Amino acid sequence: MGSSRWWMASACLGGCLLILVVRSVDGVAAAPESGGAGLADLAPTAATVLALCLVRWWPGLLATGGMFAGIGLLGFDPPLAAALPLLVVGALGGAQTLLTSTAPGSGAPGPGTPGLGGPSSSAPGLGALIAGLTGAAALFGDALTEEDQHAIPAWRVVVLVAGLAAIVPALCRRHSPAGEPWTWPRLRLVIGAGAAVFLISPICLIPIGQLGWWLGVDPSTFTRYPLARIAIVGAVVLVLATGLAAFAGKWSLAGAATVTVVQIGASTPLILAVAALRPDGATRWWGALAGAALGAAVAASRWRVAAAVSLTVSAATALFIMYEAAGGHPEKMIEQHRVAPALILLVLVSAAATTVAGATAPVLAPRGAVPAALGPFAAVLTLAGMFTTQVSFVRGRTPIGFTAGPVPHMVIAGYLLLAAAAAIAGLGVAHHMTERWAERRQAELIRREAAAAERERLARPIHDGVLQVLALVQREGAGLGGSGPRLAVLAAEQEAALRNLLNSGAALTGPTSGTDLRAALLALAGPAVEVSAPAVPVLLPQHPVAEVTAAVRAALDNVRKHAGTDARTWILLEDEDTGIRVSVRDDGAGFGPHRLAEAARAGRLGVAQSMRGRIADLGGTMTMSSHPGDGTEVEFWVPRRR
16 A cells, blocks of 8 residues: 555646646636636636545546646647646645545545545655645746747647656556545535636626726726726735635635745746746756755655745745846846846745645645645635736836736735745644644543543442441441441541542543533532432533532532431432533422422522522523422523523
8 A cells, every 4th residue: 555655646746747738828817808708618617616526536637637638739728728627626636635544623534535545645745745746837837838829849748648647557546535424614615616716707707897987987097007907806806715715714715825925926036037048948947847846855844834934035035136136127137048047046936836835735634625725726816816916016107017027026026925935934833833732632631531541440449448348337337336436427428538539530630621510519429418420520610510519509408407317319410412400309208399389488498599599590490399208309400501
């Protein structure tokens, strides 16, 4: 089974190659125009929802996406539009499987949990590596979109064939994923991601006149400055997609936002570096490969978060230095064909983007959110963010486009890279604190179980030895004469105290959240009072515990006053889902049905005030039943939450 992880990693790498091909053709989505994509174009949305539903069979998704990519290279756009979601979700589904074989954080198995190799194929390092390379493939593919789209370069064919060949072995191996329940956390991911991909088309179709009417702006303004409309559409998509990511879960939102910031910040430097290295042919390929390999290797290590921060800050620093060295005109790097600065920039930015995505994936893996958060959510947020930054730089009165003229946006890209460094650092700290809290909670549960087991082990010999002797002294002491009666009383007190110690776990389980009603009632046990309670603490707020205990004491006082000195009493505590129930029963003389009414008329209000009144103030109820000669039973019921 150990070799399964390598076949899985190979298939995922093949998926990354296919993503590179598709993105180099499709690239960053074109700027929205008034006559853009229609509502009928649901191929990306349908492919996204289908892929997230079938992510357990991610090798099949990769194969199907690769087939669509091959058809798309021949000029058929719908298969190409559907290929990218299948490939991205498939590759990230493989990363999810490699990262973890269970998903304990969300209370349900993650979408990518079952895999080819089962639990033994878990390889967190490989999973983080694959997640990082998936993002790097999409990002570097965008930088290659300036290639001639009317011809099919030989490298696209070679990469397509290599990607498909890497997937074939995984398809040939046995794949029997375990069934997964459709839990609400998993369903939220599918609904949110599908809605995020879908909302782009209708928003892009908003007419210029309608948009101007909503904003109180003359529609001719958008005609003169089309980039303003693009930025507004991007802002609307960004807000709605952020809300959908939050609907899917706070960790999904944090992970998608982190990857989005680094991808937007890395896009401009990558376009600049690739353009500067284009005359050198293979140099840009080796630079991108070196950067992705460096980022993937760091993402596979245990120091991935710290390394991601360092690489991202280094990339931003290099960007600022080059900007200043060029006198605020980094386009000179293209005009003067500066190979060394462009290569350094390409390696650092590629490594930073790869490492950030790889460091984010292990945070999302326990929640099963890697395919959705790093796939559809990150893609939509990145696209909307790029649209929004269209007007972030203005030369004269004309905005400079982000994709058409990326050079002036270098400073903004540097700030975004610094923001990405802060985001991945915060995400790593939050994940570390959550893990430590979960480990402490697990350790506390283990400690309590061990304490209960030790208490039970000690109780057996004490019950068979010490308690039997004390019970014998209690029974026989009264007839011994002299100090015998005194010894009998002491033995009864010690027996009750020892039984209370054995039955109560408060001394061994340590502090808990709330007050233990079980321990408070067990303390009332004595020679004539027997208490039965659950084996675990019954935790309630301090005030209800005090009031219920006082009501039980009042019931015991009534037993001592009216049932006779020889009467025995049994207290039963029951912990129910909606509340707690306490029964106090004695074997005394009992009383008739009119006794309580007579006591109330005589001014004796112990039952009404000390017991019924206390329980009523807590929102509970009290019932009392008694018959002459059959004893009396009082039952209290108190809700957990009023």
